[in-house]
Amino acid sequence: MSEAADLTEAEAFAAEHALGILSSDERRQAEARMAAEPAFAAQVEAWRERLTPMTDSLAEVSPPHALWQRIERSLGANDNRGANDNGAMARGLRFWRGASVGSLTLAAASIAAAVMLANRPPVVIHPPAGGQLLDASLVSQTGAPVPLFVAAYDPIRKALIVTSLVTPGNDPAHVHELWVIPADGKPRPLGIIAAGKTQEMPLPEKLLPALAAGSALAVSVEPPGGSPKVNAPTGPITAVGKLAKI
Amino acid sequence: MASATTPEHLAQLMSRVAAGERAALRQLYEATSAKLFAVCLRILSDREEAEDVLQEVYVTVWRRADRFDGTRASVMTWVSTIARNRSIDRLRARGPMAYAEPVEAAEIADGAVGAEALLVAAGEQERLHRCLSQLDARTETVIRTAFFEGVTYEALARRMGAPLGTVKSWVRRGLAKLKGCLAT
Numbered sequence: 285m286s287e288a289a290d291l292t293e294a295e296a297f298a299a300e301h302a303l304g305i306l307s308s309d310e311r312r313q314a315e316a317r318m319a320a321e322p323a324f325a326a327q328v329e330a331w332r333e334r335l336t337p338m339t340d341s342l343a344e345v346s347p348p349h350a351l352w353q354r355i356e357r358s359l360g361a362n363d364n365r366g367a368n369d370n371g372a373m374a375r376g377l378r379f380w381r382g383a384s385v386g387s388l389t390l391a392a393a394s395i396a397a398a399v400m401l402a403n404r405p406p407v408v409i410h411p412p413a414g415g416q417l418l419d420a421s422l423v424s425q426t427g428a429p430v431p432l433f434v435a436a437y438d439p440i441r442k443a444l445i446v447t448s449l450v451t452p453g454n455d456p457a458h459v460h461e462l463w464v465i466p467a468d469g470k471p472r473p474l475g476i477i478a479a480g481k482t483q484e485m486p487l488p489e490k491l492l493p494a495l496a497a498g499s500a501l502a503v504s505v506e507p508p509g510g511s512p513k514v515n516a517p518t519g520p521i522t523a524v525g526k527l528a529k530i
Numbered sequence: 531m532a533s534a535t536t537p538e539h540l541a542q543l544m545s546r547v548a549a550g551e552r553a554a555l556r557q558l559y560e561a562t563s564a565k566l567f568a569v570c571l572r573i574l575s576d577r578e579e580a581e582d583v584l585q586e587v588y589v590t591v592w593r594r595a596d597r598f599d600g601t602r603a604s605v606m607t608w609v610s611t612i613a614r615n616r617s618i619d620r621l622r623a624r625g626p627m628a629y630a631e632p633v634e635a636a637e638i639a640d641g642a643v644g645a646e647a648l649l650v651a652a653g654e655q656e657r658l659h660r661c662l663s664q665l666d667a668r669t670e671t672v673i674r675t676a677f678f679e680g681v682t683y684e685a686l687a688r689r690m691g692a693p694l695g696t697v698k699s700w701v702r703r704g705l706a707k708l709k710g711c712l713a714t
Contacts, residue, residue, distance in 0.1 A: 288710035291702060299705045304573075304614055305676040305683055308622040329603055331705075334712055336607040337655040338662075338677050344564035345571055347584055352559060355588045359552065473593060488596040490550035509615070514589050 295327050302331035309457075315508025316456035319478055358514065420501045422525035432523040433477065433503055435462075436530070437495045444474065444485045444495070452479035461506045463517060466494040471517060476510055477503065499527045535561040540605035548595035555592055562606070563588070566613040573617035573680040583620055587613045618680035661711035669704035672697065 291299060300306050301314035318325040418437040423429040435446045446462060460479065463471040472494055475485045487495065502524045504517030511518045540561065546554030566587060570580035590612050598608055662670050672686060683701070687694040 288703075288706040291706045291709070296702050296705065299709075300701070303673065303676050303701070303705070304618045304680045305686070305701065307682050307684065308619075311618070311622070326602075332611050333603065333607050334658065334709070335677060336604075336610050337658045338674070339565060339569055339610055340655045341659070342565070342568040342572060342678070345568045346564045347567040347581060351563075351581055351585060352556070355559070355585050356552075356556075358585065358589050359555075359592055475597070486596065488548055488550060512619075514586075514593060 294324060298324055298327035299331045302328050302335055312457050312508050316459065319459050319476060319508065320452060320456070416497065417530045418495065418497055418527040419530050420525035420527045422501055422503055422523035424523055425521055431525075433460075433462075433501075433525075435501055435525070435527075437527060439492075439495075441484070442487050442489075442492060444487060445482065446477055446485055447482040448477045448479050450479040452481075454479070455505075457508070458505045458519065459508055459510065460503050460522070461510045461517065463502045463504065464491065464494045465500040465502060466496060467498065471502070471515060473510065473515070474501075476506075495527065497527055497529050501525050501527060537604050537606065541600045544595055544598050544600070544605050544608075547592065548598065555588065558591070558605075558609075559588055562609055565606075566609060569610060569613045570617045572678050573614065573621055579620060580617070583616045584613070586616055590616070614680065621680050622682075657712060658708075661708050664711055665704050665707060669700050669707075672700055673704050673708075676701065 290296075297314060297317075301311065301318075306314060314328070318328055416439060420435045421431045422433040422435065423431050432450055433446060433448055435444050437444050444462075448460065450460065460477045462474040462477050462485070464474055465471045472491055474487070474491070477483065502517070502521050504511065504521050505519035506512075506517065507519075540558065543554045543558045543561070547558060563584065567580060567584050570583045570587070571577065574580045574583065587609070591609060598605070603611075662673065665673070672690070675681060676686065681689075683694055683698055687697045690697065
């Protein structure tokens with residue numbers, strides 16, 4: 285094979301992450317960088333596409349029959365509106381209330397931007413058919429209640445428009461994960477919010493009923509990739525707000 | 531099994547999974563779980579842990595199916611990545627001693643193309659295997675070992691008795707060559 289040009293430092297790091305050769309710390313850095321830099325994320329994804337065909341040389345091994353049942357049971361626990369987990373989020377909030385917001389700080393310019401965003405007339409002109417336009421301001425859980433995130437639910441687009449007022453780059457080792465906690469008290473994950481950005485988060489059909497006036501939105505600090513738990517935050521809750529009709 | 535399932539069929543299943551259809555998840559599981567279990571087992575070398583991780587993988591697929599973007603990744607890459615990442619995270623959580631375990635040379639070399647891969651129809655897979663085999667034997671072994679076992683540079687350097695910086699430059703140069711070969 286002829287000599288190939290060296291990869292740029294960024295692409296080499298992306299390739300190493302896709303290969304799985306990095307240490308825990310470096311993996312976290314790579315995940316945080318993917319969340320913050322779409323170009324880097326695209327490089328990692330391209331390398332995953334390049335390398336994954338290697339798994340073809342692995343002989344398939346059938347998992348035990350009982351495993352599907354285990355999986356199905358854990359899905360059931362997520363979907364059922366059972367009473368056993370009621371209040372879990374509230375307990376979590378109480379537990380974390382004293383926790384520090386850490387290195388997450390606010391930029392005054394971002395607050396101004398959010399105020400403008402909040403004052404902007406709703407984009408949707410026709411009266412929504414499938415639900416009610418809702419919004420929420422998520423305020424910090426320590427010290428004075430400062431808005432850290434603002435969110436608006438658009439039932440026509442079936443999406444949440446979320447703005448993070450957190451200065452990007454302060455805590456590359458963690459991400460912010462957004463949760464909705466409807467009346468049953470069980471948190472459902474909505475996705476990762478990039479610091480300092482406004483993004484549209486499309487919502488799966490099954491989550492739409494959870495987006496109702498009175499439902500809480502909460503943001504937790506998680507390892508890159510989001511909470512390792514299926515239906516609960518693992519890190520401190522930085523901000524909480526309630527959805528209300530606009 | 532997985533080989534009989536076309537990428538298009540898997541992509542259709544994913545959109546049904548994203549819509550919350552449990553039967554579609556079951557079909558996706560049937561089409562992909564034997565391959566993903568092999569991936570987890572290879573990295574973790576522990577059946578019980580591999581089963582736990584595989585369970586997490588499909589629960590994650592169920593939860594995050596709406597984030598799958600068929601224009602950016604194939605289903606097989608997406609689910610394999612979740613399986614590899616979860617397994618590697620679990621492996622890293624065992625602590626640094628986990629990497630120090632000596633591995634038989636035969637096992638390291640075991641990434642060589644098997645009979646199954648030789649039967650794989652022409653396409654990406656074949657091209658990747660051809661490009662990997664064009665690397666020098668040491669670089670090919672290091673890249674395959676890193677991919678299949680999820681071991682770190684540090685562990686590879688210790689295993690091979692080579693300085694960390696040297697192993698790193700083998701891998702980076704190998705990856706650059708691989709990219710060049712795959713692009714032709």
